[in-house]
Amino acid sequence: MASLKAYIATRALLVIPTVIILLTLVFFILRILPGDPIASMVGQKVPPEVLERLREEAGLNKPIYIQYFEYLFNIIHGNFGRSMIWGKRPVIAEIMDRFPATLELTIFGFILSVLIGVFTGSIAAFKRNSKLDASMRIYSIIAYSLFIPWFGMVLQMIFGVYLKILPIAGRITPGVEPERITTLYVLDSILTLNFQALSSSLIHLFLPSLTLGIVLSGAYTRLVRNNLIDILSQDFITAYRARGVKDRKIALHAMKNAFIPVITLMGLQFAILLAGAVLTETTFSWPGMGTFLLERIQYRDYNSVQGAIVFYALFVALISLIVDVIYALIDPRVRY
Amino acid sequence: MMVAESLASNNKVLKIRNLSTHYFSRRGVLKAVDRVSMDLRKQEFIGIVGESGCGKSTLAFSIMRLIQPPGKIVEGEILFNGKDLLKLKDEEMRRVRGKEIGMVFQDPMTSLDPLEKIGDQIVETIQMHEDVDKKEALEKAMKLLESVGLPGDRVNYYPHQLSGGQRQRVMIALAIALNPTLLIADEPTTALDVIVQEKIMEILEKMKREGRSIILITHDFSLAAEKSDRILIMYAGWIVEMGDSMKLVAEPLHPYTKGLIESVPDIWLARKIKTMPGFPPDLINPPPGCKFHPRCPKAKEICKREEPPLIEVNGRLVKCWLYE
Ligand SMILES: Nc1ncnc2c1ncn2[C@@H]1O[C@H](COP(=O)(O)OP(=O)(O)OP(=O)(O)O)[C@@H](O)[C@H]1O
Ligand SMILES: [Mg+2]
Numbered sequence: 001m002a003s004l005k006a007y008i009a010t011r012a013l014l015v016i017p018t019v020i021i022l023l024t025l026v027f028f029i030l031r032i033l034p035g036d037p038i039a040s041m042v043g044q045k046v047p048p049e050v051l052e053r054l055r056e057e058a059g060l061n062k063p064i065y066i067q068y069f070e071y072l073f074n075i076i077h078g079n080f081g082r083s084m085i086w087g088k089r090p091v092i093a094e095i096m097d098r099f100p101a102t103l104e105l106t107i108f109g110f111i112l113s114v115l116i117g118v119f120t121g122s123i124a125a126f127k128r129n130s131k132l133d134a135s136m137r138i139y140s141i142i143a144y145s146l147f148i149p150w151f152g153m154v155l156q157m158i159f160g161v162y163l164k165i166l167p168i169a170g171r172i173t174p175g176v177e178p179e180r181i182t183t184l185y186v187l188d189s190i191l192t193l194n195f196q197a198l199s200s201s202l203i204h205l206f207l208p209s210l211t212l213g214i215v216l217s218g219a220y221t222r223l224v225r226n227n228l229i230d231i232l233s234q235d236f237i238t239a240y241r242a243r244g245v246k247d248r249k250i251a252l253h254a255m256k257n258a259f260i261p262v263i264t265l266m267g268l269q270f271a272i273l274l275a276g277a278v279l280t281e282t283t284f285s286w287p288g289m290g291t292f293l294l295e296r297i298q299y300r301d302y303n304s305v306q307g308a309i310v311f312y313a314l315f316v317a318l319i320s321l322i323v324d325v326i327y328a329l330i331d332p333r334v335r336y
Numbered sequence: 337m338m339v340a341e342s343l344a345s346n347n348k349v350l351k352i353r354n355l356s357t358h359y360f361s362r363r364g365v366l367k368a369v370d371r372v373s374m375d376l377r378k379q380e381f382i383g384i385v386g387e388s389g390c391g392k393s394t395l396a397f398s399i400m401r402l403i404q405p406p407g408k409i410v411e412g413e414i415l416f417n418g419k420d421l422l423k424l425k426d427e428e429m430r431r432v433r434g435k436e437i438g439m440v441f442q443d444p445m446t447s448l449d450p451l452e453k454i455g456d457q458i459v460e461t462i463q464m465h466e467d468v469d470k471k472e473a474l475e476k477a478m479k480l481l482e483s484v485g486l487p488g489d490r491v492n493y494y495p496h497q498l499s500g501g502q503r504q505r506v507m508i509a510l511a512i513a514l515n516p517t518l519l520i521a522d523e524p525t526t527a528l529d530v531i532v533q534e535k536i537m538e539i540l541e542k543m544k545r546e547g548r549s550i551i552l553i554t555h556d557f558s559l560a561a562e563k564s565d566r567i568l569i570m571y572a573g574w575i576v577e578m579g580d581s582m583k584l585v586a587e588p589l590h591p592y593t594k595g596l597i598e599s600v601p602d603i604w605l606a607r608k609i610k611t612m613p614g615f616p617p618d619l620i621n622p623p624p625g626c627k628f629h630p631r632c633p634k635a636k637e638i639c640k641r642e643e644p645p646l647i648e649v650n651g652r653l654v655k656c657w658l659y660e
Contacts, residue, residue, distance in 0.1 A: 234446060235441060235443060235446040235447045236446060236447050236448055236449045236450075238402060238441070238447075239439075239441055239447045239448070239507070239510075240449070241402055241433065242400055242402060242433055242434065242438075242439040242441075243433060243434035243438075243439075243461045243464070243510060243511075243513075244430045244431060244432070244433035244434035244435055244461070244464050244465060245434075245460060245461065245464050246430065246464065249460070249464075253449055253451075253452070256451055257449070257450070257451055330451065331450075331451065332450070332451065332494040332496065333450060333494070333496050
């Protein structure tokens with residue numbers, strides 16, 4: 001266990017330089033892009049001296065390197081600053097409004113992708129070299145190469161426009177939002193036993209998370225299939241059979257073993273998942289971090305964009321740490 | 337005729353008749369076990385000896401009906417305590433495995449599930465066959481570990497925390513968990529050092545004294561000669577000689593058996609070791625006649641043309657034209 005703790009500590013420490021490098025890149029790229037938050041907010045018709053004054057107030061006239069180090073200093077002290085447009089709300093508050101929506105979408109998409117991937121991959125492995133195996137291979141290739149906005153739109157057309165059974169945009173029917181506790185609508189509606197909000201948020205979640213889930217499941221299908229075939233040919237599986245253990249139980253043991261590399265992929269996929277979430281959010285007008293980020297990049301809201309990126313990076317790091325811990329919990333060889 | 341007579345006797349745990357197991361590859365049919373007949377008495381310890389690739393494991397897996405494609409048992413009978421295993425339904429055969437026939441594998445490092453505790457693996461095996469609760473099964477698991485010379489608290493260990501020898505003891509504990517009448521050990525000590533090998537052999541001999549029948553598969557002739565009551569020599573899917581261990585060592589009949597004995601290192605006599613010339617044949621295209629004739633110092637004209645019959649000589653069986 002001691003080595004696991006040391007490992008986690010090292011991983012956590014490595015996050016710091018990663019975040020700083022990422023932040024530095026974003027900081028300078030934003031400033032190289034034409035335009036600035038003041039111009040995009042007040043428009044072109046304001047007299048130049050007013051623009052100049054507003055820039056002065058926002059600290060944008062200081063030399064870039066001073067701005068950079070000031071920002072870094074603030075971030076290290078946990079101060080994300082304020083949005084640079086309109087309400088000038090604290091960036092943290094803005095993120096906290098949007099992040100739960102993304103988290104909810106990501107979690108559901110993630111769970112769906114793993115479930116679909118493990119299911120299709122296991123079928124392919126247990127029925128290896130059959131027609132079913134071939135269909136699963138085709139499924140994984142198609143799923144893997146689907147373009148999210150296009151696939152999302154196809155689902156919207158089928159379920160929203162043609163069958164008219166599922167909503168195609170938003171998180172919940174306006175007016176039925178549950179009492180705010182965590183801002184995760186599904187969780188909040190369960191906590192407050194608000195079933196109307198629960199069903200509304202679940203049906204809104206369905207298409208976006210299915211889109212994400214299917215696209216990301218392709219990689220799992222392949223990985224689970226290949227691992228499981230490898231595991232099924234190992235001696236300990238034959239040994240189980242030689243002891244008269246039932247096939248169904250052996251299948252479960254095999255799947256548990258085959259799941260270990262899947263966990264590693266889960267950690268890697270999570271970063272991709274967030275990128276996928278940005279596309280999914282714009283396709284389904286989902287009020288999460290993805291739409292937030294795109295909107296604020298357009299307005300050159302430096303502080304919001306930088307804050308969102310730092311937040312994303314920390315979140316991804318946290319998830320991959322959690323994945324490592326799950327890994328250790330399943331595999332005793334890592335644990336001891 | 338003679339075969340049938342000499343094999344006909346009571347008290348048989350296992351009777352194999354004319355068993356063939358083939359592997360079907362793109363290159364052709366590989367006859368890994370070729371019309372093998374043998375039997376095993378209650379509380380008998382037999383050793384099956386032969387070079388690598390002669391079909392020993394295939395024979396063991398055939399008895400367990402664990403042959404996987406591209407392999408297939410193509411003919412024969414395996415009578416175990418009176419029932420033909422090849423005629424059992426899958427579920428009936430599952431109940432025989434582990435419960436009535438136990439098996440120990442060659443490589444203890446890969447034969448245990450790395451993700452499950454030793455205790456859980458034993459408990460699962462017991463509960464597959466007997467209606468006992470988990471606590472009872474766990475107590476039994478601890479007793480089993482003690483009976484193979486491991487502390488009972490090893491139930492809480494994972495396989496990777498044990499050495500190869502300890503894992504092989506666990507494998508034996510698993511194989512005898514349900515007190516099977518027959519124990520098949522397929523090269524149980526090949527992966528282990530000599531001292532551990534001796535310990536494992538002691539456990540097998542104890543199993544025999546407790547009333548079980550043992551099949552020990554090995555390519556170590558001296559080990560088989562020392563431990564078993566009877567020895568069965570395999571060559572290229574055939575049984576070429578079979579008989580009482582003492583007699584077989586003292587007076588080998590088949591030229592292949594002689595070759596095997598001469599190639600055993602002997603530290604006391606410091607006799608020069610003679611390695612047998614040549615290699616075992618390609619089993620997809622075996623030589624015509626006797627499969628051993630290209631390596632045989634006494635090969636005659638007929639050996640190149642016709643398959644030798646299995647002949648009884650002084651209460652032993654030998655598949656060779658020399659004794660016709
Ligand atoms: N799954 C398989 N597919 C094809 N051929 C196989 C397969 N398993 C074994 N064989 C072939 O069958 C023959 C007998 O193999 P087997 O494993 O029974 O030999 P063995 O006597 O146990 O050898 P060893 O001492 O090396 O364990 C060999 O020629 C081998 O190449
Ligand atoms: Mg073998």
